[in-house]
Amino acid sequence: MNLSSLPRIGVVVPPENPTAEPEFHHLLSPRMNVYTSRFPVTPGVGLRKMLETYNDVLPETVGAFGRMRLHAAVVACSASHYLLDPDGDRTFCAELSARVGFPVQSSTQAILTACGALGVTRLTLVSPYESWLTDTSRAFWEQAGLAVDGVVRVPAAQDPSGDDRYDPYEVTTEVILERIRARKLPDDTALLFTGTGMATLAALAELVREDADRTLLTSNLASAWWARRVAGDGTPAGHPLLRRLERAAA
Numbered sequence: 239m240n241l242s243s244l245p246r247i248g249v250v251v252p253p254e255n256p257t258a259e260p261e262f263h264h265l266l267s268p269r270m271n272v273y274t275s276r277f278p279v280t281p282g283v284g285l286r287k288m289l290e291t292y293n294d295v296l297p298e299t300v301g302a303f304g305r306m307r308l309h310a311a312v313v314a315c316s317a318s319h320y321l322l323d324p325d326g327d328r329t330f331c332a333e334l335s336a337r338v339g340f341p342v343q344s345s346t347q348a349i350l351t352a353c354g355a356l357g358v359t360r361l362t363l364v365s366p367y368e369s370w371l372t373d374t375s376r377a378f379w380e381q382a383g384l385a386v387d388g389v390v391r392v393p394a395a396q397d398p399s400g401d402d403r404y405d406p407y408e409v410t411t412e413v414i415l416e417r418i419r420a421r422k423l424p425d426d427t428a429l430l431f432t433g434t435g436m437a438t439l440a441a442l443a444e445l446v447r448e449d450a451d452r453t454l455l456t457s458n459l460a461s462a463w464w465a466r467r468v469a470g471d472g473t474p475a476g477h478p479l480l481r482r483l484e485r486a487a488a
Contacts, residue, residue, distance in 0.1 A: 245270045245469040248303050248311030249461075251434065252292065253279045256407055258314040258434045258458055265439075265462035265477045269470065275302040277315070285317075285371070292318040293330075300338055309469035310341040312348065312461040314434040317367070319346040320374045324382040341468050345434055345457040348464035350382055353428070355487035358453055362423055363389045364414065364431040366406035375432050387427045390417050392436070406435035414441040428453035434461075442479055459483060 247266065251258045253276045262272045277299055280288045292299075292315055300311060313319065319327045327346055334342045343351075352358075361384050365372040376386050392409050393402035414436075418429070429445070431438045434457040442454050463483050466475060475481045 241271060244268075245309045245465075245471060246273060246307065247271065247465045247469060248273050248275060248300070248306075248308045249314050250275050250277065250296070250299050250311065251314045252277050254407065255314070255435045257437045261434075261437070261439055261458040262312075262314070262462060265459065265475075265480050266465065267476065269473055269476060270465065273303065273306065273308070275299050285368075286321075289315075289318040289321055293321065296330075297334060297337060300334060300342060308340050310343070310465055311338075312465060313342065313344045314458065314461060316345045316349075316375070316433050316457045317371055319344045320371065320378045324350065324378060343461070343464055343468075345461045346378065349430065349455060349457065349460040351467075352455060352460040352463055352483070352487065353384065356428070356453055356483075358384070358428045358455075360385045360387055360424070360427045361430045362387045362421075362427045364392060364418065364429055365389055366392050366394070366404060366409045366433055366436045368404040372432075379430075387424050388421070390421055392417050406433045409436045411437070411440045411444075414438070415444055418445065423452075428455060431456040434458050439479065446479070446482065453486065454479075455483075463487070 247270050249262055249272055259274055266272055277292045280291050327344055331342055331344050331347055361379055372389060379386055392414050394405040394408035395403050438456045445454060459479060462480055475484055
């Protein structure tokens with residue numbers, strides 16, 4: 239295989255995110271080459287300010303790819319784009335695309351595009367976020383015209399007081415499956431796993447076996463689907479979860 243001839247996809251990720259790059263490589267290999275630019279480290283600031291900073295520096299961070307010829311790029315940070323309303327998010331991505339000369343899409347807009355292609359109108363969110371960010375995420379999807387049937391909270395651990403502690407990067411497959419299996423989900427709701435930092439591929443593989451008809455979406459899965467739709471070589475997807483999504487959206 240001539241690697242230099244494959245479509246090139248850029249991915250912009252937070253500096254501590256351990257999940258997005260491995261999942262993109264698993265989903266897109268061997269059909270596409272994936273390249274990464276990372277947001278700057280923001281020591282000593284709170285979560286909201288950090289996410290606002292990511293939006294402020296996004297043009298510069300995408301620009302860090304320099305003169306590399308990319309076919310498309312994905313902003314693999316859902317949380318920062320939840321701070322924008324859906325229209326603002328869409329406009330931001332369109333303006334950035336025009337500026338850099340190739341399509342740039344947020345993971346949030348990739349999810350909305352996938353929902354449109356799949357005919358999804360109802361979501362149950364699987365959220366690894368603390369309360370205020372979970373609420374912000376829910377409001378984003380509702381403003382986009384999607385009904386949110388409920389939220390499945392997935393903590394990283396419990397602190398010594400017994401309270402749940404939330405960190406997307408530390409959520410385990412076992413906790414994801416335990417929390418979802420404990421819920422009675424409406425038949426027509428799609429499961430949306432929010433955030434690019436929560437590892438989901440192993441959990442999705444289990445859930446497909448348990449409920450073959452339910453729509454399963456994640457930030458990284460929808461973004462990989464969008465990347466192939468925009469810049470793919472037309473060959474079938476290699477990863478079974480991506481093939482499943484592409485068949486449903488065809």
